[in-house]
Amino acid sequence: MPADSRRINGPEKSISPYAFSKPCKDIKITEPSLQRKDGRNPDNIRPIFLKTGLITQAQGSAYIEQDGTKVICSVYGPRAVIRKEEFSMQGQLTCDFKFTTFSCHNRRQYQQDAEEKDFSVQLLEALEPAVLLHKFPKAQVNIMVTVLQNDGSVLAASVTCASVALADAGIEMYDLVIGSSARISGATILMDPCATEEYSDKDSAHVNNGSVTVGLMPSLNQISAVTSKGELEFEHLNKAMKHCVSMCVDLYPVCQQALAVAMETRINADPKT
């Protein structure tokens, strides 16, 4: 790894902390009846905590916690386009996805890496169909997503978090976008996988070993984004996507309620309404 000259690097004679950490055990995902490592059934999702308005400086913000996965998102705008870009009658959406350096098992760098850039684009593509871009011509809305802790299903959590933050910011949207992900291992489909489940061990089968992330707009009944990893057969992919869709529909009321609670407190705090 190239040393970052602008930051304080460790002493020359140092040992990587990973030498002392326990090796990350590869999990064996086998029979569907088996319980997962954290005691869940394959279909179970982790409990969700969702709250809006944590970042007071931002126009809107949201925080989502799915057990070990913690994502915070802030939305700024609509504001004047800063960089010199071409004129467009549609508003622009920009997305900035970042893992904090301490969020993953291996330390992340300060600069955005390829995976983070990839996630930014996927997030943008998931959210763009839901936003009424023609309502703010020439202006742009900036979405900043920061992963505080990564325990699997980060992209799905980010999609949900970002769409709630957009709604909290008062950006007009056709619908909320709810994200969900599934891990496919043969015939087994694990919903909302945690970090140890997201990666397969080297010896496992090559086919039907991957993951799917879906972004759904439940009220419109439209899928805004799908991404899959690994070589998957159609039946398995189809089945996993259906599971993801039903999970999104299950999550929808949670997001609605988080927003409604935020609106209620806003109205109660503001006596003029």
Next chain:
Amino acid sequence: MEKKSFKARYNEEDRYYDNKGYSSVDYNYTGPFLPDVNKMAAPMICVPGQRLCPDNEKVTAGRGTYSRNGFVYSSLAGYLQTAHSEDGKNIIEVIRDGDENVVPSVDAIVTARITNVSPRFCKCSIIKVGKTDLKDSFRGMIRREDVRATEKDKVEMAKSFRPGDIVMARVISLGDSQSYLLSTAENELGVVIATSEAGVTMVPVSWCKMKCPKTRLEEHRKVAKVQARFIEYSGSGP
């Protein structure tokens, strides 16, 4: 969470949750319209994508809503408000109080602060659209030919605006990617607040001059004839 059969979950009827009343109004409802929400004690809170009512000839989708597939949906997180339009329709709106996201639109009256004056144009930052304060300013530009309606070729920019002046202007075009095009070519538009070289707020004496109350010196400006309806009293009140 018990496992749910997918088919039962995901058919058309089942999709719309009624989660403590946040999700949707009965969409089979064909009566005149929703309960009169304005009279209700607690306002009905809406979230984006929430189905509000059927879209028929009796209703109009107003601000914060959109209509799709024969229904009116909310596009904002806010609370529901209905009003009656002149032609007897119900206007459905979703409102966020004092927290609307506004961007300058064509024909809107904006308040701007002059930042830079050059012989051909002056640049300004738009700080207010209508009566709504902007959180972030937008860049605007007033060209020489848009300063006043008559004798356009005799306009001198330095005699019309000075950096720091507060100007009321009308958006004539969205302009280029950099700035909005503004115009002050109306009697009611132009400089409303300006400070003299002595640093005192000046008083207008004619449509093209303002006077410093301290030094009694007159300075040239394109002065706006301020209308009462644009004046807002803040703080101590009238």
